[in-house]
Every structure is written in C-alpha cells, then in structure tokens.
Amino acid sequence: MGVHxxxxxxxxxxxxxxxxxxxxxxxRKNYAAMMSSMDEGIGNITKTLxxxxxxxxxxxxxxxxxxxxxxxxxxxxxxxxxxxxxxPGSNYPLRGGKRSIFEGGIxxxxxxxxxxxxxxxxxxxxxxxVVDWFSTFEDIISDGFTVPRKYRFKDRNPLDSIxxxxxxKKGANGKRxxxxxxxxxxxxxxxxxxxxxxGFRKNQWKxxxxxxxxxxxxxxxxxxxxxxxxxxxxxxxxxxYCWTPPRRSTWLMPTxx
Numbered sequence: 001m002g003v004h005x006x007x008x009x010x011x012x013x014x015x016x017x018x019x020x021x022x023x024x025x026x027x028r029k030n031y032a033a034m035m036s037s038m039d040e041g042i043g044n045i046t047k048t049l050x051x052x053x054x055x056x057x058x059x060x061x062x063x064x065x066x067x068x069x070x071x072x073x074x075x076x077x078x079x080x081x082x083x084x085x086x087x088p089g090s091n092y093p094l095r096g097g098k099r100s101i102f103e104g105g106i107x108x109x110x111x112x113x114x115x116x117x118x119x120x121x122x123x124x125x126x127x128x129x130v131v132d133w134f135s136t137f138e139d140i141i142s143d144g145f146t147v148p149r150k151y152r153f154k155d156r157n158p159l160d161s162i163x164x165x166x167x168x169k170k171g172a173n174g175k176r177x178x179x180x181x182x183x184x185x186x187x188x189x190x191x192x193x194x195x196x197x198x199g200f201r202k203n204q205w206k207x208x209x210x211x212x213x214x215x216x217x218x219x220x221x222x223x224x225x226x227x228x229x230x231x232x233x234x235x236x237x238x239x240x241y242c243w244t245p246p247r248r249s250t251w252l253m254p255t256x257x
Contacts, residue, residue, distance in 0.1 A: 002038065005069065007088060009033035031088035057114045059140060064108035065130065068098035099183045100213030101199040103255060112168050124167060126174025127201070131161045139165035178202040201255075208251040 007026075013033035042062075068089025089097060098104030098249040108194070143165065167174040181199035197210035 002064070003031065005033050005036045007034065007036055011038050025088070026211050028088040037230070038153075059112065059114040059116060061110070061133070063110040063133070066098045066106065067091045067094065067104045067108060067198070068097055070104070096213060100198065101208060102212050105179060105213065117169060118172070122171060124164075124165050124171075124174070126164070127161075127176040127179065127203075128164050128174065129160075129161075129176060129179045132164050132176060133161075135159060135163035136165050139163045143169075196204035205252050206251075206253055206255050208253075211249055211251075212251065 007030040009030050010033075013036045014029055016036060017029045017032045023070050046060070047053070049058050068091050069087045070089050070091065087097075089105030094102070094104035094107060096104035098105055100106075114206055161177045164176070166172040179201055181201055183198045197208065197212050199206060199208045199212060201207075
C-alpha cells in the first residue's frame with residue numbers, strides 16, 4: 001500500500017482538493033487524493049484489527065523506500081534540458097528526491113505504532129537503514145521469548161541488518177552508526193544518467209563523490225555553488241532548477257540528526 005505513479009485516484013477523493021488547490025496541476029491534486037485514499041485504507045485495516053480482537057497484539061510499521069519523486073529533466077540522450085513536466089512530490093526543505101542520494105532522496109519518514117509500546121509517543125533520530133527491518137522484525141517476533149536452539153541461525157552468513165527494536169521499544173541508543181549509500185550507479189537517474197556517484201554516511205557526516213544525482217526538490221538554489229552548471233531556469237509552473245555538479249565533485253556535509 002502506497003502512493004506511486006501513475007497518479008490516479010477515484011473522483012470522490014479528487015473532488016476534495018478541487019477548490020482549495022486551484023493553483024496545483026492535475027498530478028498534484030491526484031497525488032493528494034491518493035494520500036487521502038491510502039489514509040482511509042489504513043484506517044479500515046486498523047478498524048478490522050480492532051474488531052477481530054487482534055489489535056492489542058499487533059505492531060504497525062509504516063515506512064518508505066525513498067523520498068518523493070520531484071521534477072527531473074533530460075532528453076533521450078541523457079542531456080539536461082529545461083523540465084517539461086513537474087512531478088507532484090516535495091521533500092521540502094531537503095535537497096534532492098528519488099534517484100538521488102541527497103537527504104531528500106534517501107531520508108524518509110517512518111513510524112511504529114502498537115499498544116505493546118509503552119511510555120507514549122517519542123521521536124527517534126537514530127540512523128536506521130531499510131535492511132535493518134529484517135533483524136528488527138526478528139527481535140519483535142522473539143521479544144520476551146527464548147528461541148529454541150534448533151531455530152537459531154548459527155550457520156548463516158553475517159547480516160548487514162542491525163536490529164532497531166530496543167531503540168524503538170525502550171528509547172535506547174540505536175546501534176547503527178554508518179552505512180554505505182551507493183556505489184557507482186549508472187543509468188538509474190533521468191538527469192545525467194552517465195554520471196556515476198557514490199555515498200557514505202557515518203554518524204552525522206555524509207560523503208558524496210561524483211555529484212549525488214539530481215538536486216532538484218524542496219528548495220531551488222538561487223545561486224548554485226561554484227563550480228556548477230546551470231542547465232535550466234524555472235518554468236512557469238515550477239520553482240525547480242535542474243543542475244548538477246561536475247563529474248568528479250566531492251562533497252562532505254553534515255546532516256541534521
């Protein structure tokens with residue numbers, strides 16, 4: 001269950017956004033309508049869990065695989081051109097979006113909800129990689145139980161996954177301190193597909209080599225840092241700039257935690 005292209009929604013939901021989103025394009029309205037439809041669907045699932053008497057023994061995890069899709073620009077040969085269409089997503093105030101390794105592309109919102117969690121709501125700011133859900137779910141299933149010896153994975157290869165269950169359940173410090181973001185991706189982005197890039201995160205620091213992918217997204221830079229290449233100007237329906245640093249650029253930047 002999630003919101004993804006193609007941007008389509010029943011008229012019932014689209015009509016809710018016709019009046020007060022008069023300045024938005026069709027996809028933006030459909031995007032909002034899809035969110036409402038998804039929200040109602042999640043509500044229906046939750047009500048069913050309650051009516052079936054299993055809600056109190058259920059843990060609900062809501063997560064995303066990447067940041068929102070935003071406007072990119074390229075022609076058939078991969079050359080950057082003024083954007084022809086505007087994707088409805090926004091990662092404001094983060095830079096970049098889907099297919100980039102800037103915060104707008106890889107940082108997503110998640111939440112865990114369950115009557116089994118005590119102490120009320122809290123915000124967790126520790127690093128969690130998507131692969132960590134595997135070990136986290138293992139710990140959720142075995143929480144409070146001694147795993148029989150025959151079910152222990154003694155001979156399996158080491159995992160990249162690190163459980164975040166203690167941090168989620170008890171507010172303990174998370175165990176993950178670093179992770180590899182990307183290595184030499186080619187052809188997976190629409191802006192500059194011939195430019196490979198790689199990234200690494202340790203604590204609050206992020207290292208990007210090779211550009212990091214398209215930087216369009218939440219905030220359009222009015223004056224790009226030098227050296228950089230302007231490849232388009234804002235269109236009439238978008239405040240997005242499509243620009244990318246040179247192939248061999250290296251970035252070391254702090255991230256908010």
